[in-house]
Amino acid sequence: MSTFRRHVPALSGFVAIAVALLVVAPSVLSAFRLSLLGQFVCFAMVAVGIGLAWGRGGMLTLGQGVYFGLGAYVMAMHMKLDDAGPGGVPDFMDLYGSGVVPLWWEPFRSPVVTLVAIVAIPAVVAFTLGWAIFRRRVRGAYFAILSQALAAAFAILLIGQQTTTGGTNGLNGFRSFFGYDLFDPVNRRMLFFIASAALLAMLVLAWQLYRSRYGELLIAVRDQEERVRFLGYDPAMVKTVAYVIAAVMAGIGGALFAPIAGIISPEDVGVVPSIAFLIGVAIGGRTTLFGPALGALAVAWAQTSLSENFPSFWTYFQGALFVVVVAFLPGGLASLAGVWKRRRRASVPAEREEAST
Numbered sequence: 160m161s162t163f164r165r166h167v168p169a170l171s172g173f174v175a176i177a178v179a180l181l182v183v184a185p186s187v188l189s190a191f192r193l194s195l196l197g198q199f200v201c202f203a204m205v206a207v208g209i210g211l212a213w214g215r216g217g218m219l220t221l222g223q224g225v226y227f228g229l230g231a232y233v234m235a236m237h238m239k240l241d242d243a244g245p246g247g248v249p250d251f252m253d254l255y256g257s258g259v260v261p262l263w264w265e266p267f268r269s270p271v272v273t274l275v276a277i278v279a280i281p282a283v284v285a286f287t288l289g290w291a292i293f294r295r296r297v298r299g300a301y302f303a304i305l306s307q308a309l310a311a312a313f314a315i316l317l318i319g320q321q322t323t324t325g326g327t328n329g330l331n332g333f334r335s336f337f338g339y340d341l342f343d344p345v346n347r348r349m350l351f352f353i354a355s356a357a358l359l360a361m362l363v364l365a366w367q368l369y370r371s372r373y374g375e376l377l378i379a380v381r382d383q384e385e386r387v388r389f390l391g392y393d394p395a396m397v398k399t400v401a402y403v404i405a406a407v408m409a410g411i412g413g414a415l416f417a418p419i420a421g422i423i424s425p426e427d428v429g430v431v432p433s434i435a436f437l438i439g440v441a442i443g444g445r446t447t448l449f450g451p452a453l454g455a456l457a458v459a460w461a462q463t464s465l466s467e468n469f470p471s472f473w474t475y476f477q478g479a480l481f482v483v484v485v486a487f488l489p490g491g492l493a494s495l496a497g498v499w500k501r502r503r504r505a506s507v508p509a510e511r512e513e514a515s516t
Contacts (some may be wrong), residue, residue, distance in 0.1 A: 169366055173359065173450045178436040180355040190344055195421040197351040199459040200358050202436065203452040204412030207361045208405030208439045210451030215374065216401040217381035219299070222306030223409045224437030225313045225437050227282040230410030233280060235330035236264055237273040238418065242334045250332065255322050264323070270337055277414040278407055285406030286399060293395035293402075300383075307430055314429030329424025336418045346408075347419075354415045358452065361408050366448055368404075377401055438477065441486050444491025454491060 184196055203225050239249040240260070245268075247261055251266045266272045288309070292302060305494045317324050324330070339346040368374045379387050387394050417423045426432070436455065443454015458477070466473040484491060 169448060173362065173366075176449065176452075177355075185348060193351055194347060194419060194458075195463060196237045196460075198416060199456050200351070201416035201419065202439065204358050204361055204415075204418070204460050205355075205367050205409040205436050206440045206443070206451035206455035207358070208408035209436060210445055210447075211365055211368065211377075211408075212401045213437075213440065213446035214447070214451065215369065215377045215381065216398055217298070218398060218402060219303040220306055220405060221303045221430075221433050221437060222308075222310040222313075223405065224310045224428040224430070224433035225284060226406040226409035227413035227416070227432070227436075228313060228317070228423070228425075229281045229284065229413065230277045230502070231413030231427065232330065232412075232421040233267060233273060233276045234417045235271065235415040235423045236267045238336060238379040239330055240264065240268045241337075242284040242332075249327070249330075249475050251325050251330070252322065255326075255492040261323055263403065270315075277410055281406040281410035282403050285403045289399040289402040290395065293398045294302075300398075302353060307433065310428070310430050310433045314425040317425040319427070325424070327425060329427075331416075331420055331422035331424075333418060333421055341418060341421070350415070350419050351474040354419065355412060357415060361411075362448065362452065364404075366499070369448060372398075373400070397404065404443070408508055438481050440491075442480060442491055444493030446490065446494040449461070450493030452490050453493070 180200070185193060188196060205227055209220055209223060212220050220289070232345025233423075234363055238250075240247070242385055243249050248258055252258060252260065255264070267276065292305060297305065317329075318327050320326065333341055335341055336346065336350065339349070340346065370376075376387070380392075380397045384394045409430060412425070413428075416427070435458070439455035439458040440451040441454070442458055462477065465476060469476075
């Protein structure tokens with residue numbers, strides 16, 4: 160019974176988020192707003208991974224846009240090839256290129272290869288980079304700078320490949336998603352439900368990792384890396400595993416973002432989006448289970464709502480909110496309940512003392 164009581168807050172949170180996404184949102188939102196929320200759900204997937212890597216592992220990941228972009232471009236390449244038909248050439252290649260599909264595009268005609276690549280490519284890239292960085296004990300600000308430089312380099316690479324990645328225009332104009340017509344409102348709702356289910360699955364995985372022995376070891380590496388090394392564990396491998404999981408979550412989020420948004424471009428994967436992912440996690444509460452996802456959803460929704468009414472004011476509001484949270488509420492908005500409870504407990508003895516005198 161005591162074990163069940165410990166899990167009640169987490170289980171209640173899962174139920175509340177599931178009901179909000181799968182029942183309430185489709186019932187009250189228009190098709191346009193539901194599509195926007197689907198995009199924000201994809202951002203929340205990236206945030207869950209950042210919460211694991213940064214909140215629990217202490218790795219300030221400023222380059223998650225890279226893995227988000229890898230998943231998105233893999234999915235976009237498959238959809239463009241699928242729209243072109245067997246042996247066909249995507250429309251932008253006829254316009255900008257030689258009219259021949261590059262050899263490295265061809266494998267993504269297969270749905271199976273595409274689904275595997277969405278997970279495998281971000282995982283392989285993250286493992287290669289993470290292992291090379293962490294084994295050299297690079298951490299803190301140096302790791303943050305390296306990851307941010309990676310995001311900038313990735314965006315520049317995409318911009319320079321006009322004939323194969325669409326350059327600054329990116330890939331867009333998708334008509335189908337694994338055979339389903341993207342112009343059908345029913346299929347658009349299906350995409351939202353798929354993204355919501357994926358987010359819930361990632362939250363469950365994060366919950367299991369936080370409660371596991373590995374989760375405790377990840378926190379130990381964050382707080383006392385040298386002591387963990389002295390005890391016989393390899394901190395580089397512990398951090399690399401968390402970094403890879405975060406990259407895979409970002410890749411899946413990107414893969415679902417492409418068909419929901421209908422476009423993926425270098426603007427969505429560079430330095431600015433990577434920082435925006437981090438801001439949502441910090442505001443929501445990076446060390447909590449639900450804080451990163453809820454923070455990402457709230458910040459993205461606020462950005463859309465406020466930018467519609469105050470297009471030149473939103474960035475100042477976002478920056479001010481980030482500064483206030485970091486300065487006065489380091490645990491993020493998710494820690495408000497704990498702060499209130501501690502203050503209530505502290506006020507009870509004071510009230511009793513006043514009553515006794």
